[in-house]
Amino acid sequence: MFCLSGPFLFQLCRRSSLDDKNNKRKPMNHSPQSARPVSIMRRFLDSEAAGGITLMAAAALALIVANSPFAQTYFDALHLYIGPLSLAHWINDALMAIFFLLVGLEIKREMLDGQLASWPNRMLPGIAAAGGVILPAIIFAVLNHDNPAKLRGWAVPSATDIAFALGVLSLLGSRAPSSLKVFLATLAILDDLAAVVIIAIFYTAEISMPYLGAAFITAAVLFVMNRMDVVKLLPYLISAVILWFFVFNSGVHATVAGVVAALMIPLKPAPGRPDDMTSPLHKLEHALAKPVAFIVVPIFGFANAGISFKGLEASVLGDTLTLGILLGLFLGKQFGVFSAAWLAIKTGLAEKPMGASWVQLYGVAILCGIGFTMSIFIGLLSFPSDLMQTETKIGVLSGSALSAICGYLLLRAARPDQSAANPLWKADESPEAKNFGRFLCVFHFASYIASTYCTERLQAASSLLRRSSLEFALPGLLKRLIPRRFRAVETEIPVVRLHGAIMTGGTSLRPTLSLASTAGILEKAFADKHAPAVAISINSPGGVPVQSRLIYRRIRDLAVEHQKKVFVFVEDVAASGGYMIALAGDEIIADPSSIVGSIGVVSASFGFPELLKKIGVERRVYTAGSNKVTLDPFQPEKAEDIERLKALQLEIHATFIDMVKERRAGKLGDNPDLFSGLFWTGTTAASLGLIDGLGDMLSFLRKTYGDKVKLKLIQPQRGLLGRKLSGIGMDSGSVEPAQIAAHLGDGLLCVAEEKAIWARYGL
Template sequence: MANNRLPLRSVFAPVRALFVGDASAGVLLILVAAAAMLAANSDLAGEYNALFNGKLAWTPIEKLNTLHYWINDGLMAIFFFVVGLEVKREIICGQLATPEQRRLPMLAAVAGMLVPAGIYIFIAGGDPQLTRGWAIPAATDIAFAMGVLGLLGNRVPASLRLFLLTVAIVDDIGAVMVIAVFYTANIKLMWVVASLVVLGVMMLMNRLHVSRILPYILVALVLWFCVLNSGVHATIAGVVAALTIPMHRKDGNSLLEKLEHGLAPWSAYAIVPIFGFANAGVNLSGIGMEGILAPLPLAVAAGLVVGKQVGIFTTIFVAAKIGFAKPPKGASWAEIWGVSILCGIGFTMSLFIGELAFPNYRMLIDEAKIGILAGSVISAVMGYVILRMTTTHPNDRSAEPDPV
């Protein structure tokens, strides 16, 4: 038994800091979302709104004149920086390092973005104003989904956990590209040029094997400020800065892994919960059933609940049947279906894209949040119940055949 545990421990070692106990970060997000909804629909609603959307008495950056802006454009840049570090590590030496490892997660993630977007457009596409929200149901929340898996303990095959993690990582790459391409407006060329120059400096530092953290952090802050003023969303600076952090090892230590392990707990247990609390609250009193059942929340919820599972599960099934890629080892089709449903949990990235899709349209943002929360909760409950009913204790798996 001890020999069987060692490979699993080594596989998950790089992400242990991000998913301590698997369930804890996801459970924290559930509690944060509930607290935000309670605050927004109680006597504290005025204070909740004023805290995040009230103008600050003083700010060092005029553009960031509310706490909400500081969280979404500032703190979330650190979250995206951690995402960038994780993506680079996985591509260089992790679960996306070879074409064989990348094949199924990439295919599943792309289908898991396109099908929800298609369902969204089918339901809400009749209103041109709503079309900008097509990417809202295309994202998967890693911490939330892994948290639900964590609640199942060791009943779920390790291959499925790893598959969910890699799909979510590829999903994050897609979400970042979507934000950069589709939610960028009013480009200011001089600031773009300045951003590219600063990025070039960071790339040169990598080439010169600069091995201290402080220079990278200081230059990354300059890059963030330039991108913030360029018209490209400031969080993109976090991703591109992360890609310049060296993976090469000095004295057995990798600067990238050191930064990732240091920042990941802060991202998972502080930054994302703060973002969730600031963005998940929706005052339902002015919306009513008409708003809850409006095309926008229905499109988002349907994209998450139906689109994700259809896109991902169908892709895995077809890829396995035609011999293009093998499904997760040791998992039944019912278990694969359950994990595909969990990919419909779209909390963090979906909320973030919702804010970008409908700037200055508070009602549409709130309707999108209703769809995100409803779709994520339904996906979480459905996925958990199916996996709870279909998974067995790992000791009973020896006699089970692979799904193909």
């Protein structure tokens, strides 16, 4: 408590969810951490890389089985008929419809309520996705233009597998900024949207109008249910199954039914449930996420990645179908995505992902060449021939593997952009950066010529690479190709300690925590051009509200000016004014036993009128103004004075509450005592949304910026006899004995008041 002492399908999405127009999703409130240990399996399932790793394992297992003594059993099982369809068709037409249902849910949510909800957020991933669809298709068409049968597969290299790509990116941990993960996920969702449109338009068989008409009627029923505010999932799921049956028999690929059904499921919550995380869309998406990631997609991968190399001639690798897919994925994707993104950023249409360097952006563009699931799926639709399907799978697997390995190695060797010159994170115009760009252009041109006209030599080189141990030296060789300024280096984080009660009137001998005593070290910390963030350690029970807000405001102004993140770490206490300062952080981390909160206002003083009577002292006060003497400790309390003080407290309390709601928007719990002045431990504060997590400074920063992060404590100025002060100091020049004597009384009162503030929290 304070001490008053002195942002065609998008339109369909929107029209089918007019009720969702103003719906803004709020993050779910997290319950306190369970004391029960989390199992290794649970940690794996909850990790970002889990879906990609499971899909990789399924694909690898399929390759092993397809080239083992069990190969015949594997292929016979896939061709086993269950009812009207073979097992492979049930997987590709029915099971994958569930996958496309989830894709549709993600597309709708992102367009209405996520990263694609506003045009500025769509620009960079949208333009990059367009480049990543167009250029691979052009490369494939150039190599296969004289063969109409092969040309049908032009869309195969245009897709990105979101699970694989994000899985590889997550293996880099904190080396990859979160902005890159958001960019890649958003781009992959738009890629999925493009793939759905391509499948619906270009890979549709002979149309059966009666079934197609029935499908439209079913879709209309779904639309009407949405507009009539039907929020139960069961009617939508039953209608979706009926829609799948009609679409499957209409000639349009059945998976399109999953997307159409997803677009009709409402995003708004059920009546009486204000949190839109309870909406049918969110509930269905949450229910499908893990089954699709760990059952549907791995089954598809296992059923379609199995390639038997027995009797397969080496000439398959040089076939234009295989090369077109391989080069489209590996070269077309990376160059298309990166060049489109580069043009968008350079022309001012979009901003570069914050904290990401050009090299890292290029590394993510390479990862976009991982096109496993969607590419194989489109390949199966494109070619009825088993040989063509095998060539397609070889091209997809080769291009995806090259993209995954090269993208990972480049991102691992690169370092983040630590420039803080402006919020657009402008490109580096140095000679090293320009030379690196020229190298990439020459690399693309040479790779295209070599791959198209020197296939045999490429195969020989690949064989030599497999026979050597060169692959173990690739990380080091790749790192040497990158100029020094782009290489990974130790990240240094400035640390500012804000410890003590927040008070004015400090002296050189007894400094206090105020704007005057913290301005210097804050300026010094944020002035570090190479630091991506500033860490602030807080241990304060609060104090004067004005100084608390001034320190908070200075931290936020410096963070915006220098474009740096602010991480606040609570030691013993961040209460009242101490918590107000903590609100300046982009993330607040506390120890489980820390004291956090006390969002309230308190005023305390002493009264001496009875004492004056006993000792016979008469106090004489002369004023001009009827309210000049208020709450005089030497006079009896007046009711009007107390009411005036209460109004003042309520006004300051309202300001504090507004600050908390603004800085912790969407994170706060609904505890009625949140703003009552109560304080809690770090564990409870995390569940209430007052802080973002539990932990310590070093562990958190290592997890965020890598194990090589270094902490640099910003030292305050030194005063008398080299004694460290809490900031720039209150007095200038030397400290004379007379000054010490003059400030002695104030110092004793300051100490007493400070001790009283700490005592409120049992400290």
